[in-house]
Amino acid sequence: MYTGNLNNLILNSDSYKTSHWLQYPPGSEYMSSYVEARKGSHDVLFFGLQAFIKEYLQAPITMAHIDEAEAVITAHGLPFNRTGWQRLVEKHDGFLPVRIQAVPEGSIVPVSNVVCQIVNTDPEFYWLPSYLETALLRAIWYPSxxxxxxxxxxxxxxxxxxxxxxxxxxxxxxxxxxxxxxxxxxxxxxxxxxxxxxxxxxxxxxxxxxxxxxxxxxxxxxxxxxxxxxxxxxxxxxxxxxxxxxxxxxxxxxxxxxxxxxxxxxxxxxxxxxxxxxxxxxxxxxxxxxxxxxxxxxxxxxxxxxxxxxxxxxxxxxxxxxxxxxxxxxxxxxxxxxxxxxxxxxxxxxxxxxxxxxxxxxxxxxxxxxxxQQVNRDTMSWAMKASAICIDGEWSDIFKDPITSQAKRSKKGRLALIKRADDSLETIKEDALKDPAENLLQDVFVDGKLLVDESLTTIRERTGW
The missing domain is CATH 3.20.20.70 (Aldolase class I)
Structure with a gap:
């Protein structure tokens, strides 16, 4: 029987996510997704990712987490990827094989630009970036x-x-x-x-x-x-x-x-x-x-x-x-x-x-x-969408473009954020970078390790404090 552990990352997701590992194309190896505020009347001040990583991503997934999640999810009426989660423990000691890039916290970014991007670093875990969407998007949209x-x-x-x-x-x-x-x-x-x-x-x-x-x-x-x-x-x-x-x-x-x-x-x-x-x-x-x-x-x-x-x-x-x-x-x-x-x-x-x-x-x-409290995800139309997939060694752009709402059209490809000559910011494809150093998205978390740990003082200074 499950114990009701609110810190079990496997259970920190939408229910339907538990069936998605069976829905991707055969040969899937890597999945890249990004986060943006699609619209709003003012700019984004990016904040909160470091708090989420420290609180939830630095501790490993354990067999106890897997056992508990399996009991909950199967009783809930959904399939459970026990083999996948067990392999994560066996291969990576329970630490997440993902790379999270983001703009520095405190950055001011116009809406409709990428502020965060996630991709798996081990092809066996192509399903993991999208599984983390619920927790990662929520961790960003509210404090930001x-x-x-x-x-x-x-x-x-x-x-x-x-x-x-x-x-x-x-x-x-x-x-x-x-x-x-x-x-x-x-x-x-x-x-x-x-x-x-x-x-x-x-x-x-x-x-x-x-x-x-x-x-x-x-x-x-x-x-x-x-x-x-x-x-x-x-x-x-x-x-x-x-x-x-x-x-x-x-x-x-x-x-x-x-x-x-x-x-x-x-x-x-x-x-x-x-x-x-x-x-x-x-x-x-x-x-x-x-x-x-x-x-x-x-x-x-x-x-x-x-x-x-x-x-x-x-x-x-x-x-x-x-x-x-x-x-x-x-x-x-x-x-x-x-x-x-x-x-x-x-x-x-x-x-x-x-x-x-x-x-x-x-x-x-x-x-x-x-x-x-008088804010919600729609205040700035926050979304996390898959934009690229690697199948059998070949990357392809993926996107949504609903005929009934152009506002929900998503971006394509692996993304980067750059500063143009006039100091405006622009989202481009990563492979269009002339110099990787131009990319304002920086590695924040890779394979279980927090790479950027900044103080509130530093973040304040970035806003022009």
Missing amino acids: TVASLSYFCKNVIKAALQKSADSVDALPFKLHDFGARGGSSMETIALGSLANLVNFSGTDSMTALVAASRWYDMDKDMPAFSIPAAEHSTMTAWGRQRETQAYDNMLEQFGGAGNTVAVVSDSYDLWNAIDNIWGDALKNKVETMGGTLVIRPDSGNPAEVVCEALQRLTARFGATTNSKGYKILPDYVRLIQGDGINPQSIGKILDTVMAAGFSADNVTFGMGGGLL
Whole structure:
């Protein structure tokens, strides 16, 4: 009877894959497949492959895995390639005879270009690359999609800061990850929150810190930071009549020179909180505590609420005009908007704020479900497709070209990614390379060995951090 081992790589696949070794042409020796995001409104920021390899591909397949898989798969009603898996243990000590190439993690690649490619290195295992599709594609599409969305948001915020702020130095902390409670699993958060940290340095997902140490060599350096912050339970626990005391307690507990504290302020009446509590009863303490109070609205139309909140804060605390001609609140008070945030709403909020004459530097964003959970494989149309097969020593291009959807047409042949003279990237056939060194796809994993092991710091630098 099977034991329910979620780390059994043989069972980390779609059920129908177990019958595919019987479906390829006689004489099949090598199969090459590639991964791409077929379409999307922004570029791919490639991320997550190293995490997958470290977690799942460096440990060998064992006879115990094979026995368990056979029990599950045959009871499931499908054929099981026991001979093939046993030969993998006998010939390769259970390590996968495959070559995985990919662009360096942190690379920015336009959609519809190859970012990863896999081929078997032993002709006896022609069936293995496609068998790994389920796990490999999933390992790439999710963290790469989150990293790509996060990178898009970073550029939107950066452009707003360049237009309306004296400096973009605060950019790494302008999008804070609020998504830990909204993800579908702890591994989702580990991968997704970590993907956001390629672009930003603020998170409330402690799982991402563990993941950064486990997979991306950040055991000595802290990759992200957070601050003391209120939630509605800690504010409403004081009751409506003691709302002022609840806020005062936050300043007493966490205020002080150089400190930043965030307080959700819409439990009852945000405008009363700004006008009469923060801007009157606690005004002197806010101004003199030496740190920064970050007020958090958490309901209503985000663009309208943020804009009105800035106007009310200006009426109570004043504002100066920066070198770009935009109003900036005193350093001791700011806003963070964490409700209703997604790539589209960030731009709308910033446009509204700047149209009202305020600098984007007044506002920070918190993003949860819109960052980590409101994505799927179709967000960027990710796919892994077989593109070449070697039968009896001869390579042939293979592809799909459905008459009912040209968007699903796949690429042909063994592929390479090159940089053209104008610095644009292009996917070409590998045999069209003038110089193998031009290929931006590099060997990452070969025959059970991880060949590239990079830190999150290195990956960040590749994005232009």
